[in-house]
Amino acid sequence: MAVMFERVALLGLGLIASSMALGMRRSGLAGSITGHARSAETRDVAMELGLVDAVFDSAAEAVVDADLVVFCVPVGVMGDLAAEVAPNLKPGALVTDVGSVKNAVVQAIGPHLPDNVHFIPGHPLAGTEHSGPRSGFASLFKNRWCLLTPTGETDPAALQKLTDLWLALGAKVDTMDAEHHDLVLAVTSHAPHLIAYTMVGVADDLKRVTESEVINYSAAGFRDFTRIAASDPTMWRDVFLNNKEATIEILGRFTEELFDLQRAIRRGDGQQLFDYFTRTRAIRRGIIEAGQDTDAPDFGREHE
Amino acid sequence: MAVMFERVALLGLGLIASSMALGMRRSGLAGSITGHARSAETRDVAMELGLVDAVFDSAAEAVVDADLVVFCVPVGVMGDLAAEVAPNLKPGALVTDVGSVKNAVVQAIGPHLPDNVHFIPGHPLAGTEHSGPRSGFASLFKNRWCLLTPTGETDPAALQKLTDLWLALGAKVDTMDAEHHDLVLAVTSHAPHLIAYTMVGVADDLKRVTESEVINYSAAGFRDFTRIAASDPTMWRDVFLNNKEATIEILGRFTEELFDLQRAIRRGDGQQLFDYFTRTRAIRRGIIEAGQDTDAPDFGREHE
Numbered sequence: 259m260a261v262m263f264e265r266v267a268l269l270g271l272g273l274i275a276s277s278m279a280l281g282m283r284r285s286g287l288a289g290s291i292t293g294h295a296r297s298a299e300t301r302d303v304a305m306e307l308g309l310v311d312a313v314f315d316s317a318a319e320a321v322v323d324a325d326l327v328v329f330c331v332p333v334g335v336m337g338d339l340a341a342e343v344a345p346n347l348k349p350g351a352l353v354t355d356v357g358s359v360k361n362a363v364v365q366a367i368g369p370h371l372p373d374n375v376h377f378i379p380g381h382p383l384a385g386t387e388h389s390g391p392r393s394g395f396a397s398l399f400k401n402r403w404c405l406l407t408p409t410g411e412t413d414p415a416a417l418q419k420l421t422d423l424w425l426a427l428g429a430k431v432d433t434m435d436a437e438h439h440d441l442v443l444a445v446t447s448h449a450p451h452l453i454a455y456t457m458v459g460v461a462d463d464l465k466r467v468t469e470s471e472v473i474n475y476s477a478a479g480f481r482d483f484t485r486i487a488a489s490d491p492t493m494w495r496d497v498f499l500n501n502k503e504a505t506i507e508i509l510g511r512f513t514e515e516l517f518d519l520q521r522a523i524r525r526g527d528g529q530q531l532f533d534y535f536t537r538t539r540a541i542r543r544g545i546i547e548a549g550q551d552t553d554a555p556d557f558g559r560e561h562e
Numbered sequence: 563m564a565v566m567f568e569r570v571a572l573l574g575l576g577l578i579a580s581s582m583a584l585g586m587r588r589s590g591l592a593g594s595i596t597g598h599a600r601s602a603e604t605r606d607v608a609m610e611l612g613l614v615d616a617v618f619d620s621a622a623e624a625v626v627d628a629d630l631v632v633f634c635v636p637v638g639v640m641g642d643l644a645a646e647v648a649p650n651l652k653p654g655a656l657v658t659d660v661g662s663v664k665n666a667v668v669q670a671i672g673p674h675l676p677d678n679v680h681f682i683p684g685h686p687l688a689g690t691e692h693s694g695p696r697s698g699f700a701s702l703f704k705n706r707w708c709l710l711t712p713t714g715e716t717d718p719a720a721l722q723k724l725t726d727l728w729l730a731l732g733a734k735v736d737t738m739d740a741e742h743h744d745l746v747l748a749v750t751s752h753a754p755h756l757i758a759y760t761m762v763g764v765a766d767d768l769k770r771v772t773e774s775e776v777i778n779y780s781a782a783g784f785r786d787f788t789r790i791a792a793s794d795p796t797m798w799r800d801v802f803l804n805n806k807e808a809t810i811e812i813l814g815r816f817t818e819e820l821f822d823l824q825r826a827i828r829r830g831d832g833q834q835l836f837d838y839f840t841r842t843r844a845i846r847r848g849i850i851e852a853g854q855d856t857d858a859p860d861f862g863r864e865h866e
Contacts, residue, residue, distance in 0.1 A: 450783035458842040479754035482786040488846035491839035535795035538762040542792030544777045
């Protein structure tokens with residue numbers, strides 16, 4: 259593929275940035291890639307793995323001459339970082355991010371940027387429970403959605419260019435406004451994560467069930483929760499602090515439904531439980547048909 | 563391997579029974595296998611796949627001359643089935659089950675059985691979200707735990723024989739009393755399942771988020787919930803109706819913790835959230851170290 263950006267700057271070098279770097283390398287999308295990370299260890303690993311051509315402890319230096327600047331840091335530090343790099347941004351540069359919330363990102367980054375750059379927030383819906391520069395892989399975005407949240411003022415050519423980048427990385431692209439994004443993600447990601455964290459915390463707290471029992475006998479359900487609940491603590495703290503209203507609203511709805519099912523159990527209302535479980539099963543089929551998961555009957559273990 | 567049971571009767575021919583049949587076939591553990599299922603279609607499929615040597619619409623006929631009888635039906639029908647087969651059980655036969663709750667199974671099956679058979683309840687902690695006779699595979703139990711709940715009166719030789727069977731099927735075996743089993747499973751399986759069912763139901767109910775959005779953007783968290791929430795509705799209805807007290811107790815504990823985290827979000831207490839998420843991450847590491855999941859960083863998708 260042809261070079262899409264002569265110079266790309268990745269601010270933050272964790273799972274998403276390292277996967278973007280590997281994906282851009284594989285398809286020759288970037289002339290050169292510079293990186294910034296606060297941690298010296300992360301910077302060393304990024305160079306060692308060849309993720310970037312140059313690495314800087316100063317974000318302001320990393321963005322010099324960059325045609326594309328990607329904020330890949332936790333949402334909570336994006337505002338300060340934007341203020342720091344703004345004076346050095348190349349006129350006409352495309353600026354984006356990969357944060358899991360969008361309204362707060364727009365408010366954190368937007369006011370710092372000069373008028374002569376194009377800022378289009380983005381969110382690739384891809385991840386694992388691993389973090390750091392060693393956790394990336396080029397196919398992370400393959401067949402996953404990347405949501406962009408342009409506004410009425412967004413330059414169509416810049417939007418097309420960012421769309422093309424994500425398509426070239428293997429993703430599918432959709433656009434929506436930032437507020438709607440935050441509601442959709444509260445449902446499909448943020449509330450589920452908080453619930454998984456909570457359930458794992460409860461199991462850990464119980465004294466009558468030993469830790470080894472929880473760990474050994476996790477096959478049937480709990481294991482998937484622990485996978486979710488192993489995600490990066492800093493990133494998730496910032497997600498919840500920055501998508502407060504939508505998350506709390508969905509959680510309220512969730513506890514309402516949970517209490518209803520709990521009452522059905524207490525009363526022994528098998529029909530209500532059966533009907534509910536039948537309905538949720540159909541949703542799973544929709545996800546498999548939409549290509550967002552496999553139908554493999556073995557939870558990922560190998561067949562013999 | 564040598565034949566362990568001359569004749570095995572599988573009552574119910576779903577995921578667990580079909581996986582047991584395939585596993586016993588592979589290792590030559592059973593002289594012959596007879597099966598029973600209520601549905602004619604299931605019986606036909608079981609014969610077509612060669613899971614069983616003979617199949618019966620009457621459970622009472624299926625158990626004749628069997629040295630091992632395994633109840634592989636939803637917990638709610640075990641009592642009636644036990645009453646039906648009891649007169650035909652071979653003296654000295656080993657009777658077990660694979661139900662997800664144990665106290666209720668002991669109370670449902672126990673009273674019907676004659677004194678001259680050995681009844682030892684069991685629960686293999688293995689499963690997928692698929693059900694039916696076509697969903698089984700021989701390695702389902704490999705490296706998974708099977709929990710047996712003998713009592714003080716259990717014959718040690720019979721317990722050893724059942725233990726050896728599960729070991730031969732690839733499982734690891736542990737024993738505990740039925741009540742403790744039900745509490746452990748409420749934590750590691752039953753409560754997580756109800757929570758997953760609820761979250762999926764909430765997403766389905768919301769009108770402002772379209773169904774296609776829920777389905778397409780499920781990659782980040784919600785997808786794992788839908789997998790759990792796609793499990794067999796009948797089986798799970800019976801689990802909740804038959805492990806009522808422990809499940810409700812764990813759910814109470816869960817909502818208490820959830821409200822606490824929700825309040826931290828509302829207040830913007832980032833430190834509380836960060837500390838909680840750091841603690842739950844450690845549990846995930848324990849599960850991987852215990853061999854109950856893989857550390858693959860790609861959610862089961864293939865690397866390139």
